[in-house]
Amino acid sequence: MAIHLRAHSFAANPLRGLSASSAVSPSAASEALRSLLDPGAGADAASPHRHLSKILPFRQGRPLARSPDTPPPAAPAWSLAWLPPSRVPGVPPDAFVFLGAHGEGDGKEAAAYWAVDVSEGDASRVGGAGDGSAFVDLRTLMMATDWSDKDAMGELAVAGHARALIEWHSTAKFCGACGAKAVPTEAGRRKQCSDESCKKRIYPRVDPVVIMLVIDKENDRALLSRQSRFVPRMWSCLAGFIEPGESLEEAVRRETLEETGIEVGQVIYHSSQPWPVGPSTMPCQLMVGFFAYAKSLEIHVDKQELEDAQWHSREDIKRALTFAEYEKAQRTNAFKVNQICKGAEKGMSVSSDLRAESSESAPMFVPGPYAIAHHLISSWAFEGAPNVPSSFSNL
Ligand SMILES: [Zn+2]
Incomplete structure (x- = not known):
């Protein structure tokens, strides 16, 4: 079966776009934050603010998260650990990055949301001091997020946007x-x-990257590849950067030819995904996903780029997309985040995927539903199947 998604991971940020509120402008939010950070300064300090200010601290690119215990069998759901400005002392007002705002309504007060890097100096004492919160690697949070939970996906999108801006600030000095x-x-x-x-x-x-599922229409197969950095048995789509002066379609054809020797004809757009969990030198990649139809079938792997590339039948690919395994991996990661927040695995970066969990199963698997590669592969594998909800119909 296909996994039904409302939006790709890291998209549909509730503090941005059409769902966000313009109730609190960036300048009003800035003014309020400055007076809260330095209550002695200016006459404004005495006047009540019409909105709350909430701060998300980051340390070494990791947001502060909490994960309350949940009665079994539910897996614990993490959330972002927002702090009031009084809990973030010693940070200059200019260091805060505005993330967006929520207006009043549904019993909630209007609030402005901020991110700040507390990796260095006095600020390094902020957060995570045995109060059930900890700085957790964004990739681990991504894998721990229940993709059917809209609120959880919203938290992940906010964390991704915030990390992209924080990393950009630390490199664009x-x-x-x-x-x-x-x-x-x-x-x-x-x-x-x-x-x-x-x-x-x-x-x-933003660094755009093309990601493509190359399809052999005639023989009903798709091309999957392995990079040496992948965990054992994982196969995925081809991907690559766009060169100056090149269209997305040209990048798809060039990358496929360079890496596998296969010529691509028709290129069809599928969907796109912000990807703020890459290297810190690329604070936010934009994965642009395509179906690419092969004109030639003989594979010549560029061993500098890939470990292997092979055609796989639709049936083999369906077997690799075992839904229960992704659910199990998500739960395992949710419990790991819970342990980190309790201090049991302090400071550890846990990024278990399907390594331990799938020993009894398929000879290969593809990336989890947090990645656009999963949806490119599953929407091809299950295309035209009866009673299967499309995994991307409303992306
Ligand atoms: Zn200049």
Whole structure:
């Protein structure tokens, strides 16, 4: 069966887009935050703010999370551990990055949401001190998230957006044109060169990546590949960066030819996914997913790029998409996050996928439902099958 998703992991952020509120503007949010961080400054401090300010601290790219115990058989659901400004002392107001706001309604107060890096200096005492919260690797949180739980997916999207901005701030420290210091503007959502004669505006970076399922229509097979960094038995789609002056379709054809020697004809867009869990030098990749129809079938693997690439029948691929295994892996990771938050696995990065869990099962598997590769593969494998909900119909 296919897994029904409302949106890809990291998309559909409840603090952004159409679902977000414009009740609290970035400038009003900034003003309120400044007076809360330094109550002695200015006359505004005495006036009541019309919204709450909530802070999400990050340490080494990891957000602060909590995971309350849940009565069995449910797996514990993690959530972000928002702090009031009073719990984040010693951080300059400019270091905070505005994430968005929620308006009043449904019994909730209006709130502005912020992220801040507390990896260094006085701030390194913030959060995670035996109060049931801990800084948890975003990849582990991603694998621990129940993809059928809309609220949990919303938390993950907020964490991903926040991490992308925090990592961007830590790498975009200087102006690329003149080398002067870059300073945050617009509540941390942009930067600007501090040199008066330059003043170049600097925008958060997104790195697009094409990801494609190459299909042999005639023989009803799809091409899956392995990279040496993959866990054993995992196979996935081909992927690659776009070169300057190249269209997405051209990148799909070039990457497929370079890595496997296969010529691609028709290229059909599927969906796209923000991917803020890559290397910190790429704070947010955008995975753009395609079906790519092969014109030639002989494989010549570029061993610099890939360990292997092979055609797999639709039946083999269906067997690799064993739903129960993904559910089991998600639960295992949810319990691991719970242990980390309790301090039982302090500071550990746990990124167990299907390594231990699937010893008895299929000879291969594909990435979990948190990755666009899963949905490219499953929507091809189950296309046209009766009574199978599409996994991407409303993405
Ligand atoms: Zn400059």
